[in-house]
Amino acid sequence: MEEELLMIPGPVPVLPRIREAMTKPMIFHRGDEFGAMYEEIVETLKDIYQTRNDLFVLSGSGTCAMEAAIGNLVSNETKLVCITIANGKFGERFGEIAVRYKADAVTPVNVNVNFEWGHSIELEAVKEALENSSSSDPKSKIVTMVHNETSTGILNPAKEVGKLARKHDAVFVLDCITSIGGDKVPVDELGADIAIVGSQKCLGAPPGLSALSVSEHAWEMIRENERRPYYMDLIAYKKSLEKKQTPYTPALPLFFALHEALAVIREEGMENRIERHRGMAKTVRDAVTGLGLRLFPKLNEVSDYSNTVTAIEIPIADGSITDEQLRGGMRKRGVIVAGGQGKLKGKIFRIATMGNITEREVMKTIQVLEEVLVGNEFIKK
């Protein structure tokens, strides 16, 4: 049987050479060989991030790193306001996590700046939230945002929100899980104090690892928090990194694979890689609109279409095709695309163009999509 083509926003298909790297025998996780590999991974990721901040790799998914960010900064003991900006599922996840760490019935310490899923973030509302949520301590705000909102295919204004956060001396947490490695994300220039990436997205590695960078501004807040999570304790990660180790046993085969995936990225070059990602996303957008479908995101002057995942409306209003007909039809032809999540289930579908996917796979996806649309008489031939 032919392999299925995964065109979902992670896990992405993984090149054979990267999968082969996982067959290496286990090594002593406190030895020099691991140390050298971990250091090289960290340094390469810092280059990709364009950051001078500390950076760590966690043995856990992107959600693990999102919780690491919130949990290390926030606790009921710390006097801070957590402002979560959201226009999709993953933006809202930050808000859900914040409630677990800091829920106070008396003072509203969690401020959600929510926009309709698929709509753009409006800077005016962010500005207002920052101005109105003043606290006794001026260094007491954190702002979270998802850079590339995978649930809706929108690229959020990291630079602009970063500027606003800096103006209010807030710690800016940016989820770049599905942008770093595929799009331009100059972390320090964007003013992201904590920036997160997942292994199984644009980096082209298998799922199971995530990384995050931490600025001095974020450390100041983290050091004040004695109720940090344990497995994700960033201070423990920092101490261990000095010995080129992780605080708890690392998921070795995934480190071998990430190391190889980063070698692939170095060989391609980040400029070329970003160009390729942008090209593939544009191909998808052009093709689907050419087929008579509509893109889901509602853009404004500071937002853009995602360069790594395209969200497309299922033309249910026309009664012409259902989610099951569309995605089920594509699946039968060997191509897996993603559905809508949560309240968007059945309303949109999503084609990811992440990692080491090429134009060839993109063309196959488009061709299969067209076949299904023709088969369901959405397009008359």
Added chain:
Amino acid sequence: MEEELLMIPGPVPVLPRIREAMTKPMIFHRGDEFGAMYEEIVETLKDIYQTRNDLFVLSGSGTCAMEAAIGNLVSNETKLVCITIANGKFGERFGEIAVRYKADAVTPVNVNVNFEWGHSIELEAVKEALENSSSSDPKSKIVTMVHNETSTGILNPAKEVGKLARKHDAVFVLDCITSIGGDKVPVDELGADIAIVGSQKCLGAPPGLSALSVSEHAWEMIRENERRPYYMDLIAYKKSLEKKQTPYTPALPLFFALHEALAVIREEGMENRIERHRGMAKTVRDAVTGLGLRLFPKLNEVSDYSNTVTAIEIPIADGSITDEQLRGGMRKRGVIVAGGQGKLKGKIFRIATMGNITEREVMKTIQVLEEVLVGNEFIKK
């Protein structure tokens, strides 16, 4: 260069067929293929656990599962007492985690029943702690213990402590990270409400996954806790398992490997596997005492030597050999054994006999140890 022989208590050497399993292409983590695999893993682990409780696999190390246990049961909002029994590094870790989740300066809600590292747990002290730490709510205690204390090579009295916990209606959390898969651990019979295993120990899989079982007794307490951690939220795991999924992206290659590792275990049979582990540990104990070394654990009537890792005193008192001479000498000869952790650094070394290690590797380890002892004139030939 010849491969190094890892005789440390995880990561253990992984059989080629288990490593090969990780070269499989990524699959859709919300599809039927993953569901079937996850279900098979869960059911096989339940057999090995001898449990009828729920069981989940986390994409994180054993420490992640330890935190999952504590964090799901305990929060500042819940009125419970957390009694952590410890006679080594990992037992104390439960206490360290509990403080992160429940620190109250007014009422002492965390009770540490600590014994010297390497000494045995005394049931009288456990009994006293359970009796004295009464709370307004009779269903408000949790007791944690490490079954196989890897840091000191001691097997703690799970059955006896389980009985005491049950008598006081306490939820019993048992860390079986390095016993399940290599020793007899009938979880339900022992009365363990939450039992934890790590992938990279006696199960013989690579590091990065852990599993834990949850009894109805534990669920009752978990449901009361609204401040559960997010990535490790066991209620989210339970909901997802109904759809044969994990709440967040699973570390796919590690699931492929664990699936294969469990096939290896089924082929060997658990009875044979336990017999093999016990035999190997006995071989090590007999050999090292025969070489004039002393075992580290101080046993009492309810404790035993670990059947998966042997802790041995480095004869520094005699001035005859140092940690670096001993372990460094063995490393030069291709065998990695573990040192002492924390306050035991330089005082003991540890030989693990876990997973798919055979008598052949055990014999090689002993031979190399003897060579080093002879070379350093601890033994005169």
